[in-house]
Amino acid sequence: MNEEFKIExxxxxxxxxxxxxxxxxxxxxxxxxxxxLKDHISIIxxxxxxxxxILSKSGDENYYVEDGxxxxxxxxxxILTSSIYNLSDLxxxxxxxxxxxxxxxxxxxxxNDQSKYLIDQKIEVLKxxx
Amino acid sequence: MASLDDxxxxxxxxxxxxxxxxxMKMVAAAKLRRAQESAEKGRPYSEKMNNIILxxxxxxxDKENAPKLLSGSGxxxxxxxxxxxxxxxxxxxxxxxxxxKAKSYFAKLxxxxxxxxxxxxxxKGNDQLKRAYSDxxxxxxxxxxxxxxxxxxxxxVGKMIIKKFESEEFDVCxxxxxxxxNVITQIPQAQQIIPLNVENSDEDKSEDSYEFEPDExxxxxxxxxxxxxxxxxxxxLENSASEQGSRMSAMDNATRNAGEMVDKLTIxxxxxxxxxxxxxxxxxxxxxxxx
Numbered sequence: 001m002n003e004e005f006k007i008e009x010x011x012x013x014x015x016x017x018x019x020x021x022x023x024x025x026x027x028x029x030x031x032x033x034x035x036x037l038k039d040h041i042s043i044i045x046x047x048x049x050x051x052x053x054i055l056s057k058s059g060d061e062n063y064y065v066e067d068g069x070x071x072x073x074x075x076x077x078x079i080l081t082s083s084i085y086n087l088s089d090l091x092x093x094x095x096x097x098x099x100x101x102x103x104x105x106x107x108x109x110x111x112n113d114q115s116k117y118l119i120d121q122k123i124e125v126l127k128x129x130x
Numbered sequence: 131m132a133s134l135d136d137x138x139x140x141x142x143x144x145x146x147x148x149x150x151x152x153x154m155k156m157v158a159a160a161k162l163r164r165a166q167e168s169a170e171k172g173r174p175y176s177e178k179m180n181n182i183i184l185x186x187x188x189x190x191x192d193k194e195n196a197p198k199l200l201s202g203s204g205x206x207x208x209x210x211x212x213x214x215x216x217x218x219x220x221x222x223x224x225x226x227x228x229x230x231k232a233k234s235y236f237a238k239l240x241x242x243x244x245x246x247x248x249x250x251x252x253x254k255g256n257d258q259l260k261r262a263y264s265d266x267x268x269x270x271x272x273x274x275x276x277x278x279x280x281x282x283x284x285x286x287v288g289k290m291i292i293k294k295f296e297s298e299e300f301d302v303c304x305x306x307x308x309x310x311x312n313v314i315t316q317i318p319q320a321q322q323i324i325p326l327n328v329e330n331s332d333e334d335k336s337e338d339s340y341e342f343e344p345d346e347x348x349x350x351x352x353x354x355x356x357x358x359x360x361x362x363x364x365x366x367l368e369n370s371a372s373e374q375g376s377r378m379s380a381m382d383n384a385t386r387n388a389g390e391m392v393d394k395l396t397i398x399x400x401x402x403x404x405x406x407x408x409x410x411x412x413x414x415x416x417x418x419x420x421x
Contacts, residue, residue: 015171045349
């Protein structure tokens with residue numbers, strides 16, 4: 001049986017990635033990691049900082065995202081995000097940069113609980129990558 | 131009549147102006163291609179975003195408690211207008227078209243007794259508006275350093291607008307920009323972004339029953355601020371494509387006009403040169419006859 005579905009990742013500047021032969025995608029949804037297979041129910045959710053894992057016939061890929069929205073409908077998975085990095089392209093210095101930026105932000109006094117939670121998540125993920 | 135020397139100088143100066151306008155046209159054409167490309171690439175994002183918001187807002191159960199960015203602050207008193215223009219001139223009617231559109235909107239607001247606040251993005255708009263509306267302009271942003279429109283700049287503007295909305299500085303927000311249709315046509319647009327105009331599309335959405343995680347309200351309140359930045363980014367992309375298109379056709383016209391002028395001047399130059407020769411000949415002949 002055909003188990004494949006389509007994924008499209010777009011960022012504001014361009015269509016970042018389109019793949020037709022995806023078997024499973026694991027996204028870091030706001031309320032926990034979520035695995036999406038073919039014929040999943042239509043869903044809209046948003047992302048917290050984490051790793052998107054794409055398992056496909058042509059090989060697996062991992063992406064680091066900071067935020068975004070996922071929409072799944074009719075075996076089409078769309079991910080809208082403004083900050084996405086391919087893990088294999090992400091070098092040490094970029095990671096370090098992102099990490100220090102995030103740490104900088106936690107020190108701001110006017111931060112609210114939700115963004116604090118998101119930034120802590122970000123730091124945790126970035127640290128685990130190193 | 132101008133002397134031969136003057137005509138010669140004038141022809142040379144028009145020719146060098148033509149060289150400049152021609153070069154500017156070439157540059158604009160190259161930039162236009164890039165700007166157009168990025169405008170097209172940016173479209174899926176804003177379209178998808180729009181779709182999701184449409185789906186969400188039609189699914190929202192409690193209209194009364196909907197996020198304020200969607201439903202508005204309940205008042206309709208203070209209008210914020212974001213006028214997006216370019217940082218450079220020499221692009222035909224590009225900037226004046228936006229300003230004209232914005233000014234007629236301002237006049238309508240004043241007629242209705244609304245308060246007006248203006249944010250200008252791009253220095254040309256600020257230059258033109260500060261003469262008449264200097265007391266209304268609350269912020270002036272320009273992205274001269276950025277080579278082309280990027281999302282971070284748009285996000286900066288978006289965040290600023292949202293912050294002002296949350297501190298209740300305005301009720302309705304409208305952005306003004308030029309929509310790129312083709313190289314010769316750019317349509318000035320006024321688009322209301324707060325409260326969001328949810329267009330009722332003809333499509334029947336009832337069969338798309340989504341599952342939301344977390345619930346609609348929370349997703350919406352997370353999504354709407356992003357949508358503001360996205361809309362502004364879209365406007366900036368359209369604007370930069372329009373700017374280059376407008377500059378290209380303006381410079382094309384200028385080059386053609388310069389060419390016509392050179393032709394006319396050359397004819398005049400040749401005529402007066404011939405007249406001078408004829409005059410000298412007559413003088414020589416009549417001189418010889420009198421001997």
